[in-house]
Amino acid sequence: MPLDSPAPIAPYPRHGSNSGQPLTRRDGELKVTGRATYAADNHPADLLYAVTAVSSIARGRVTALDVAAAKAHPGVVEVFTPANRPPLAHDPDVKLGMFGFRIEVLQDDGVRYVNQPIALVVAETLEAAVEGAALLNQQYEAQPARTGLDDGERYAPAAVGVGAPAHTAYGDLDAGFAAADQIVETDITTPAQFHNAMEPHSVVAQWDGDDHLTLDMGNQALVMSRDAYAVYFGIPAQNVLIRSPFLGGGFGSKAILNGPQILAILAARQLKRPVKLALSRAQMYGPVGHRGRTWQRLRLGLDGEGRITALHHQSTAATSSFEDFLEPAASASLHAYASPAILAETQGLRLDTGTPGPMRAPGEASGSAALEVAIDAAADACGMDPLEFRLLNYAETEPGTGRPYSSKALRECYSEGAKRFGWAGRPLQPRQMRDENGMLVGWGMGTALFPCPHFPAEARATLRADGTALVETAGVDMGQGAWTALAQIAAEALGLDPEQVEFRSGVSDLPDAGVAGGSGHTASAGLALHNAGEDAIARLAELAGADPASPLFGAGNIGVVARAGRLHRRDDEGRSESYADILARTGKSMVVGTGRMARDDAAAQAWAMYSNGAVFAEVKVDPDLGVVRVTRLVGAFAAGRIINPRLVRSQYYGGMIWGLSFALHEAAQTDRRTGRIMNADLSEYRVPVNADVPSVEAILVPEEDRYVNPLGIKGVGEIGVTGTVGAIANAVRHATGVRVSRFPIRIEDLL
Template sequence: MSQTIATPPTVRLDSDVIGKPINRTDGPAKVSGAAKYAAEFGVTGPLWYGYIVSSPVAKGKITKIHADEVLAIPGVQQVFSHENVPSFAWFDRAYKDDVAPGGSPFRPLHEPEIMFNQQPVALVVAETFELARYAASVLRIEYDVEKHNTDLDSVIGEAFDAPKGKTGFVPPPKPKGDMNKAFAEAPHKVAGEYIHRAQHHNPMEMFATTVDWLGDGKKMKIYDKTQGAPNVQQYIAKIFGLSTNEARVISKFTGGGFGSGLRPQYQVFLAVMAALELEHSVRVVMTRTQMFSFGHRPHTLQKLRIASDDQGHIQALEHKALAETSQFENATETVVNWTGILYNSPNTNFDYQLSKIDVYTPLDMRAPGAATGNFASESAIDEMSYKAGKDPLDFRLLNYTYSDPTENKPFTSKRLDDCYHEGAARFGWDQRNPEPRSMRDEKGMLVGWGVAAGCWDASMQKAAAKAVLSADGHLTVNSATNDQGAGTYVIMTQMAAQTLGLPMKQVTFNLGDTNMPAAPVQGGSWTANSVGAAVKDACQEVGKKLLKLAQKMDDSPLAGADFEDVQFVDGHIRANEDITRSVAIEDILAASGEEKIEADGKAGPNPINQLKYSMHSHNAVFVEVKVDEDLGTIHVTRVVNAVAAGRIMNPKTARSQVLGGTVWGLSMAMMEETYLNNELGRYMNHNYAEYHIPVNADIHKIDVIFVEEEDDIASPIGVKGVGEIGMLGVAAAIANAVYHATGKRVRELPLTSDKLL
């Protein structure tokens, strides 16, 4: 029996605002310094400062804390540790925040046991920041040190299948055909191991929490650096037994997150605990070194086997991955599945496992799982193209999938082929000499051209918004979503303005406050479509109320019109079939006598569409590198990144997202690596000086192409999101270009000169 799905009437999205490169509405506040971040908010009364003390050992037990010596210093208010964790700071090990992996979450200061290097072991609270820092530096703590193991290679034999337990993790698809037989019999084959070690988030704003103690029972304003204020509120309220009225969380501006702010970090727990115990406003800010202590892109080992027939059709495809996790949680990523989504084969085998070592739990980091798997698979696909005697681009097109082989579902849309063609044309791919080491520039530098593809989920989450149209015609829309720099403020303003046909200057969008309607954490590239659809829904509800008020006016030209028969344009409601039947919104408000018109909106994924379709965004990346043959130095001189991600709400902010992702892909390929000293169990380069990331001189020409794509199945507003997809393909395309330039295939990141010499 067929089922008809009723869809709500839509307002046109193709006229004045949506799709236009409009400047950020929050830009002036940021460049002028008016925008306040978590560590910059003022409080009601005097402010005290907490400074975190970190463990110098990776495993063991605290035997004694000499807190009395520090408490004797004038101005020091308290030293919190496992010895005096307040009784109200209970923590149910079964409780998880919205994005927690399976296992038992870390409980700050709750046990004397040390489970990872730099574990917070104490919080010193003093009247000034300088005093708190000094007191923390002289606090003596004695440890019983145990033998640790932070070497993933040594526990390969202890690997286990990754359990379910985290939103977003999709287990690998089941094997298909006879992988081993097909690989053995194929005329062309590739087998290789691909490695990258831990990489850390390095957002400019360090994690910080300012707790404003309001002096009314346990009521607090908690200003936190996070990617999701509602998630932090849920976490804090649950742990401390607070109501949501007592724990209001605010995060108006976030200075970068990239996944590091998805989970509540331990400084928010420490700051709230101290404020509740001392009944005083408290601020806690992590140091740059401590920013390396709460999660990272996990060290991952991958093995791929690919085989093709004489014509280049893939006959066997295998992708296996082993990633690290902590001793107390099972951090999972979707790593290997993307290979099976992009390339079809009658014989496949995919596997993903974990091994436990003595580190903190890995954490989602831009395009989590996909960035890891994409480097390996797109490098192996490139290598396979050479084995089969095919151009790397032609080989990808030859093995193109028109539906999702891993789930046997059609794509809602897939214009990766157009990304290939448009990107290749912009790049000049047809001028490429296919032979490695065959191209040089005028200075004698080896020149290489590489290509790679990317794929990312186009998912939606539940979200809500509230719209209020005041009597003066100003529209205010609120949602507790986040903006970590992606442009949420401006694109939601655009959505609201377009839906009710108002000029941008008459619209204000507010976010980042748990007193507003709930929204998911900002991650996974789902904010634009999820919150955007909720904003649209709220504004449409206001529009329906406006239409009813317009129809009550004397001699109303809109009498009898249904909502789907009108449009909101230039501050008017007009009949679709006869635009002369029009009423100005300001006239409707004046005639109604209403002080304001308000409505709630919500949005969420369509479960029927989720069952029927595979929803993804795609991209194709073309890269030129120049390599100094004597020194082995690599310069990325040109990048073309062609993206198909549904409707682009704002080309300017979307382009910035893809530019940022491209730069990060370059960083992943050539620079980023956190050096883990296994003897100490410590990340050694935990600072900006030694954790290498690109500077301006490393970045040259980057072209961004948005391939037009209509997709109203993936989301009701046709948006897929660009936060993740722009990073994919970049690292592999660089590695592939380096091979074309030098004839040397590097399978371990980063691509440093020593691997070429």
């Protein structure tokens, strides 16, 4: 630890043992009985259905729409086009805030990408709305689509991802390469991928008058979105209520406003009736973000012992013709391995596509995929075992900045993962292993890494007269288990069993819980809840301490411990009183505590903070047919304090399966002439099925982090994707001898 580093935060107080328990999900029964209500399950009286008509060209303008034909279809109520689209209070071509993008909402007849909304049809029934949209028979004046490296416009971007630098250099790269005994180059391309949450983007919009709006919609950032909708519709933020008790998956695609939903809300206002809009699966391939394509090149300088002397990661990242979101892939090389010189740089490429956006492990996924393949190639070039090579190039401090890690149990991840997997004895050369059926067997590994962002968050905790509590924060459970883990954190702070804590969340009129993204929701909202709980306890203790009739009278300076619904004197735990008794005697119906996400900013600057892991993959490859099956995935991850191991394992499994999908399955197939996505569905855009995942394991490597935040929590939602893609590609290489240069790996690459 550097001498001038801040002192460690005192170990968090433990009021009970809620945290760390593998509780089943609080919302489990609702979800298995079909009573969990997702946006499109809402059905207010007098409901209308809205369906967008979408463009089939990638660039140009709409010259004709047969509105009369659509309107003549029985049941069609209205057709909105640029000619009659009601006004918005905010120019959709002006970005709104950090996560705000330009949005296509019929502001003109221009077409910027395939599947852009070009009209909205509203009808009494869903069937009529769908057919109405089909009858518009749109005509275009089309311009050539720019769909690849050859025809897209290249540019030097101001930033990548959400405001990260496009060019980061540490050390002297030229000197590093000059000092190298060999230089290993790796080229990797990654495709456009679509979030494809199982729940299509949906909204049920209801207006009360012209200035009160209620939205049922899956949303990953409730308060931020509420504020943005208020701006678009020119009404006060408190007049917008977003209800998002359940999301059928988000993965980043439900944090950003999109055109179809805004149009549906406009239609509801104009027609003075509730409107439901749910995108079709095909319509999700355009206006709701995707992971942008990358073309990456890595150059690694290596000395005679296998140490990295220089690391150069270049990426060309595709975005839309009109908006910037560049997959920050090259940034992955800034944090993973020790190197005296690192250069990460990104070039932009404008294509006629919808604007990309953050998709589970944005940048880290595609960057790690390339980096881990490059590292494997480097180990190969040095004749070294891939694990040995990674250990030799282990980053003891953050590369470039030299900051110490707040915690980094990566060595333990490597060793525990390798042990569980049985890595020892792996032959160095490819094509050395076969199974009993003659299948080629390969083993590969990758390092997993994900930063620990925190977001502003607030919460409220109310201790009630009966001794139970209500905790509230506008958090989001999109499957990660926030309802459960956040309630555990709150219960612990309140000294209550989670069963005694009513957890209210998923509505925008609660205290702002920030964004469910960046793997930072549990830490951020959790800290707010923890602090709110402690605040409520402190207020209760104040009441008791001031009450001569309480056994806790005068405990003020000594302090109390909250446990199992009672406050105990710290110096004499035998003297205690239940919350209910304290409240009853003092005549209060409740005490309310509030809290916000807070951590030591100096610590946040002084320490490098990452979740870490190691992923090991076994693949089998048919030597004649080139088909691949991932027969084993073992991940070992260290992410600080684990609130609920059952849920965290599920997050790791899910992340690793996303890695599998990246490595072998998913890719948008864009017709290079037209920009049309020819597999805009769930059949030919392949995500893994159950049979693709015969064995996935996650090891929770213990790790205590006293600096990352007062709870010691890091993130777990995205790290599983990283490491896994490379591990699988490297296993394929080990099985077959083929080093791939594109994802997903395809049969023809291995024949």
